[in-house]
Every structure is written in C-alpha cells, then in structure tokens.
Amino acid sequence: MERKINLPITREMAREIKSGESCLLSGVIYTARDAAHKRLVELLEKGEKLPFDIENATIYYVGPTPAKPDQVIGSAGPTTSYRMDAYSPALIAAGETGMIGKGKRGSAVVEAMKKHGAVYFAAIGGAGALLSSCIKSAEVVCYEDLGAEAVRRLVVENLPVVAVIDSEGNNLYENGRRAYLESEKN
C-alpha cells in the first residue's frame, strides 16, 4: 500500500502527498547536511546560482559511510532534520519540494511548506544498510572538502520513506502518537 513516486516532485504533486502515507521514491535526489545547507543558503543570500537545480528538488539529509571498492555508497540513513531548520525555508522558497530526514521540524519550516507546497519525509533512522541498497548511483556534485557532508547526486529506486509533515501542516509524529494512545484506551 505504498505510494510510488517518480521524482522530481512538483509543487502540485507535493500538495497531493498526505501525512502518514508510506512512499517509495525513484529518481534523482541530492544529499546535504548542516555544512552544505549553510553554504547553499549563503549563495542564495548573495543572489548566486546554486551548484544544482533546486527547482522541484528533493534533498536527503545524509552523510553516508565511505563506499567500499565494490559499492555505490556505504550505509546511508537519515540524520536528524531540525539542524537544517535554519536553512530549509530559504531553500523551499527557492524551489525545493521534498526533504528526507528524521525527527521534528520547526514552525518556520512548516509555514514555508504550506506556503510554497513541499513535503517532509522521514526515512528510518539507523537503517543505513537497508537504505543503501536503494541507491543505484552516487556522484559528488560539490563541496568535496566536506567529506561525508559533500553534496551528492543520488539515483534511488524505491527508497522507502514516510510522509511525516504534508503541505497542510499535518504531522504524523503528533497524529500517529495520538492515534496509538487512543487505541490503548479502548
């Protein structure tokens, strides 16, 4: 009962994806963590072009382990998203429609998602070996000096994620917990 999504996600598609939906993502995504986000937003503030096309882009918050010689990429699970909260509203305004991480988001991010149309997915934190198997190619786009934190272009196939916060601001972390606790009362 997973929703299959072929990337990129347009603004319209983002508005159709609902909180709580399990999705399988296929196509191109970009990786960026704290340090890369900081650099990307500094470029936006200076009015400069980003090193990749942010229009309808999905960014995965991941710093993978190094690939062994026979691997595309090492373990590649999500990092905690709130550290990107300072930067996400600017990227969403610039065109970003999908974010993949884990954990809570701040209200400014949710407001930007509602305003522009974007969706926040969670991948399973700590499942780096499993998620790695969905990544079919990986190449460094920029910021190679950041090592694991460099921006990479990934081609993924059926990457399992859950839509946590949708473009209406519905939040699975709140609703899932509430639904479970309700079920315990009955």
Add this chain to the structure above:
Amino acid sequence: MREIDARLITETVATLAVEANCFLPADIKSRIEKARSEEKWETAQGILDKIIENYGIAARDNMPICQDTGVCCVFLKIGQDVHIVGDLTEAVNAGVKKGYGEGYLRKSVVGDPLKRVNTGDNSPAMLYTEIVPGDKLEITVAPKGFGSENMSQLKMLKPSDGIEGVKAFVLKTVDEAGPNPCPPIVVGIGIGGTFDKAAYLAKKALMRSAEERNSDEFYAELENELLERINALGIGPQGFGGRTTALAVNIETMPTHIAGLPVAVNINCHVTRHKSAVL
C-alpha cells in the same frame, strides 16, 4: 608487573571499532525482537521489521548498521599491575584511525567545537580510564551516534525533589526527544556524584547489557518502572506511535553531596553498540 605492548592496544581498538559498527550486540537484538513480538500497533511492527532486516543486512554484508558510526568512545579498565609499553592515548587514537580508515567507517569528528574542521580520521577517541585490581586490560569500544547524544540532558535536582523528581526529569527528557534520537532507544541514567560524574555514570550505564538489571533491587525496580512509563508515552519506533519507545533503562549511581541530587540522562538509539576485549 605485566607488560602490554601499546601496538596490541592499537590493533584491538581498530578491530573492535569495525566489529561494533557492523554487528549489533546480542542483548540489543534480543530486546528488539522481543519488542516486535509484543508490539500491537501495525505501523510500529512494520518499522521494527525493517530495523531487524537492517541489522541482518549489515551483518551479512559486513557494513555499518548506521551511517553515523559515531564518535569513538573507548573505555579502558586498566589493571594496576599492568605496565603499558608505549603511549597509551596515542595507541588508542591510532586504533581509531586504523579502524575507521580500513573499515570504511564515517569520519564524524571535528577538531574544534567552534572552528569545526573535520579531523579526517575520526580521531581522537573519547577516552575513559579506570584503574582496577589485577594485571589485565579490558577495552570496550562504543561508537556513539549524535542524533541520540544531542537529546541527552543533565539536571542538578534538589534533594527534596527525590525519586519523583528523578522520574519526572527522565520522562520529560524522553518526551522532549520524541522521534529525534531514533527510537526505540536505550536510556542510560546517572544519579549522584558531581555534575560531571553524573554524566559519566549515564554513559557508563549504556555499556551494561540491556538485559541485565541494576544489582541493587531498589534501582532494578526503578529501571523497570521507568521503562514501563516510557513505553506508555506512545512515541513508538521512529516516533510514528506505538508501544516500543525504549528497549531498556539502565541506571548507575554513586554517593553525592548532602546538598545535591545530580541526574543525567544519556540517550542512545536502537543501534546501541559496544564491543569489548580483554588483553
């Protein structure tokens, strides 16, 4: 006096770092599988199945269970009749560099907390040493991810806050952490000592098997009660709701001052890793 060559320490730390990152300890696997069999919430069952599948893949393919292969915490219990030939700290750090380099583990350490340049080899280790009787050297390597470390808290409670104050602080810490530390979590709690000792005890508590309760029955009961109450919060695996929020609560204590009640809560994720060897 027994001599141990520092080079042997380097080799041992390197091997333990790789093994700890690729093979989940039996106690954690057993707790996750037990939680899966008891979990009734469907979403939570699905997440736990994927977590079990993940550590199976990691062990089969000899790859890190989680991409955050951590800052490398190294606990040394040094027998007082041991003489280490060579520089101990250098030997441990050389082991971290070797293990993280040759083992294709992530380099996640910056050399300065504000200047933030990656050291490139995951050194230095966070080194904890304890002098114990005997002529052995026990080495425990515990890679610590920071998604969970960031959700840890410490509070200097008043003696009048008592056991209820401790419980309330632990529950508040876990509740505020919510989905962030990759639940199901392991909760290490340090009570007593000083500001710094409480934090150390909390980290040390995470080194104890998740299936082993505190030897003091009073604290064993407190561990059980806190685990039950944490699992009644409803956070669930990955925070999507469910019973399985924590796999274990481990408490360590020590004497403290008449004026104080320090409590530290060190949170660890479902990839709670540590591996030991005795030289």
